[in-house]
Amino acid sequence: MKAVRFHEHGGPEVLRYEDAPDPETRPGHVVVRVAACALNHLDLWQRKGMDRVILPMPHISGADVSGTVADVGEGVTDLTPGQRVMLQPGLSCGRCAMCLSARDHQCPRYDVLGYRSEGGYAEAVAVPAANVIPIPDHIDFVSAAAFPLTFLTAWHMLFAGGRLTSADTVLVVAAGSGVGQAAIQIAKATHARVLATARGEEKCSRARALGADDVVDSTCEDVPKRVRALTGGRGVNVVIEHVGAATWDQSVRCLALGGRWVTCGATTGFDVALDLRHLFARQLTLAGSYMGAKAELLQAAEGFFRGLFAPVVDSTFPLQEAADAQRRLEAADRFGKIVLVVD
Ligand SMILES: [Zn+2]
Numbered sequence: 001m002k003a004v005r006f007h008e009h010g011g012p013e014v015l016r017y018e019d020a021p022d023p024e025t026r027p028g029h030v031v032v033r034v035a036a037c038a039l040n041h042l043d044l045w046q047r048k049g050m051d052r053v054i055l056p057m058p059h060i061s062g063a064d065v066s067g068t069v070a071d072v073g074e075g076v077t078d079l080t081p082g083q084r085v086m087l088q089p090g091l092s093c094g095r096c097a098m099c100l101s102a103r104d105h106q107c108p109r110y111d112v113l114g115y116r117s118e119g120g121y122a123e124a125v126a127v128p129a130a131n132v133i134p135i136p137d138h139i140d141f142v143s144a145a146a147f148p149l150t151f152l153t154a155w156h157m158l159f160a161g162g163r164l165t166s167a168d169t170v171l172v173v174a175a176g177s178g179v180g181q182a183a184i185q186i187a188k189a190t191h192a193r194v195l196a197t198a199r200g201e202e203k204c205s206r207a208r209a210l211g212a213d214d215v216v217d218s219t220c221e222d223v224p225k226r227v228r229a230l231t232g233g234r235g236v237n238v239v240i241e242h243v244g245a246a247t248w249d250q251s252v253r254c255l256a257l258g259g260r261w262v263t264c265g266a267t268t269g270f271d272v273a274l275d276l277r278h279l280f281a282r283q284l285t286l287a288g289s290y291m292g293a294k295a296e297l298l299q300a301a302e303g304f305f306r307g308l309f310a311p312v313v314d315s316t317f318p319l320q321e322a323a324d325a326q327r328r329l330e331a332a333d334r335f336g337k338i339v340l341v342v343d
Contacts, residue, residue, distance in 0.1 A: 005020060011047075012327050017320045023122075025072070025126065029076070030072050034065055036065070036141040038311075039340070040063055042115065046115065064337075065087040066086040066135065066145040084135050087113060087132060088127075088148065090291050092109060092110050094130060102294075113127065113131070120145075142316060150178035151186070155296050155300045156289055158170070158186055164238055168238055169238075170195070170237065170239070170240060172184050172212070174197060174247075175204075188212075197216045197218045197223055199217070199219050199332070200333075206312075235256035236254055237258070239255060243266070244267055260287060311337055313339055318340070
């Protein structure tokens with residue numbers, strides 16, 4: 001098969017469109033012919049290389065996949081070739097206490113598709129049958145690929161970390177990011193009040209169109225001051241964040257008494273300072289979040305299939321142009337997901 005692989009870490013130029021071995025159909029597994037594969041920031045970290053992480057080389061990234069079942073392994077009885085599917089990006093053992101209590105993202109053997117395994121920047125990919133989610137006919141492949149990772153991440157952040165209810169006000173930082181656009185839609189469907197930040201007027205109006213009740217333009221407004229003004233001086237109950245050092249101070253200052261700050265990343269830097277007096281006196285909760293449970297993605301998918309929410313797609317690229325697609329992921333004017341399409 002053809003795949004986009006890298007043989008050493010580096011810039012987008014290390015990505016090569018080339019021949020790679022076909023995936024094997026092992027017992028309990030399914031081979032999926034890839035129709036579309038969405039990009040995530042994880043792909044960039046894999047390509048650049050991470051401290052203390054050794055990836056198998058040559059490496060095929062890609063956690064968010066849709067396509068059709070090409071072959072089923074021994075013991076797989078409920079899936080058939082030709083079926084349209086999307087994939088759960090989380091791989092876990094399926095037998096430990098975490099896996100059996102809907103916390104499979106905390107499995108000691110947890111992995112993300114395309115991290116230590118071969119992912120979806122390819123014509124085909126093999127996954128355990130437990131990772132296959134059939135999709136209805138009205139869901140197109142590009143949307144299906146753009147859905148799993150960011151909606152799972154946002155769902156877990158809002159409900160497990162943020163304990164969001166319809167009585168809450170949530171602030172979604174960086175509305176145009178993959179997680180941001182998903183969090184706005186899910187929070188709105190929960191009937192929470194949704195505030196968001198975005199950079200520039202165009203992104204602000206797109207965030208409003210997605211369901212944000214009020215949007216703060218972080219290029220020209222004082223975010224905590226505006227959030228206080230919009231909430232009668234109280235602040236928000238939940239902050240959903242992944243920007244890191246650049247927004248840490250303002251995000252903490254936006255929280256109400258008893259507020260929950262939830263993060264899944266730190267794209268602008270990892271080192272921040274915390275005044276512990278704010279933590280105990282204002283009774284704040286800081287929660288780290290990484291992916292989410294398979295069960296949560298199935299819950300989120302119900303809303304996707306019913307049309308309650310839909311991933312925003314910024315642009316699509318042919319598989320061969322994966323390097324340009326990764327460059328686009330870091331562009332300042334991006335809004336939503338970037339998806340590779342396989343012929
Ligand atoms: Zn496990």
